[in-house]
Amino acid sequence: MDVLQHMAQSFDKGWTSHYYMLLVGLVFADLFLGFSRAISLKKFNSTIGLAGITKHVTVLVVPMLLYPFVDVMGYGSVADGIIAFLALSEGGSVLENWIAMGLPFKEEWRRFFDEKKLEQKERVGTVHTDEELPHENDKRL
Template sequence: MMKFQSLLDNKLILIYTWAVFFDLVTGFIKSLSHKSTNSTKGLSGLLKHALLLIAILTLYPMFDLIGMGGMGDAFLIFYILFYLVSIVENWGQMGLPVPEWVKRYLYKLSDEYNKDDKGGK
């Protein structure tokens, strides 16, 4: 039980939680700015985020219990980076400034993606 209580003091868990929150907020603002807000898509997105949060809050302490705390940290860092990429993509798709060197590495902000998107409309 102490392992689960120690999650409250874990900086990686805190960063992950904030990353999920900012991803949700930027995704919602992006959908409003594109006038493409969809309750079904939003609900499935919330469900996906909730399930992932439950999985992480369950698995992370398990890794520590079996002596693989480093694996748990790596697992969590992967998802933090995943959410940070999503936040930057949402930011860029809202038309807010993103450095060119970052855009080159994010497909949804790349010229190739934008060409495909405009061609399909």
């Protein structure tokens, strides 16, 4: 019974932690900027939008549900580190959307992100860009 009580306390501790609150804020900022970007560039693809929402919901739900189990095993700080890593990743996505919308950003950093994006595009072969969408099923505003 002590384990269940500890898990309940861990659940509360997990979703009210500073790292998780940061992650939640960044996810909502990323969603807002992503939809704003699609509207401002007059490009909207419901498939990409649904995939993005699904990804963001997963990023929020999985750590919240797994935190109590990890904390009971004594690895709460590892869970906090993973949540911090997810927040860092979301921060990168927020910056990418911010830059793509043409909002003010330090020029040296903008070049750094653009160069990294090009490197990734060459390495992977494709990456989400603001280029024209080639498929006829893609919707435009």
